[in-house]
Amino acid sequence: MxxxxxxxxxxxxxxxxxxxxxxxxxxxxxxxxxxxxxxxxxxxxxxxxxxxxxxxxALHDYMIYGRILCQQLSNFNKIINAERTIEKETERNGEKRQNGIH
Structure with missing residues (x-):
């Protein structure tokens, strides 16, 4: 179709x-x-x-463009924060392994 x-x-x-x-x-x-x-x-x-x-x-409507841009920035921030959380957990797990704690 x-x-x-x-x-x-x-x-x-x-x-x-x-x-x-x-x-x-x-x-x-x-x-x-x-x-x-x-x-x-x-x-x-x-x-x-x-x-x-x-x-x-959004190519012809700045209000729609702005809403999409805000949503994209929000999604970007969520990804960055999730990466930071994963990095911190990985570092903590690495420190525990070095100290012999599982």
Whole structure:
């Protein structure tokens, strides 16, 4: 369906195949294998489809752009904080091993 939609319209098509255990391989590959020159965005899940659409709209709407930017910065901070937590735990575990404590 995405291939047909993409070749019949000029606007961006966001493809979000319904992935179930029984037909994941068929739906996934039919969504990813597009003929040359036919481009569409393929995402997995409704939240990702909404984000892809919002990014397209953000090109002309500074409020949407700002909300996406804030969310990206929040996600970035979460990743940095998680990395710091992992580093601290790794250091603590390394110190325990050096002291013979398990």
């Amino acid at each position: 995405a291939t047909y939609s993409t070749i019949t319209v000029i606007i961006q098509v966001i493809n979000c195949p319904p992935l179930t255990e029984s037909d994941i391989q068929l739906d996934l590959w039919s969504s990813l294998r597009m003929p040359t020159g036919i481009g569409c965005t393929t995402v997995f899940g409704a939240e990702e489809a909404a984000l892809a659409a919002a990014k397209i709209l």
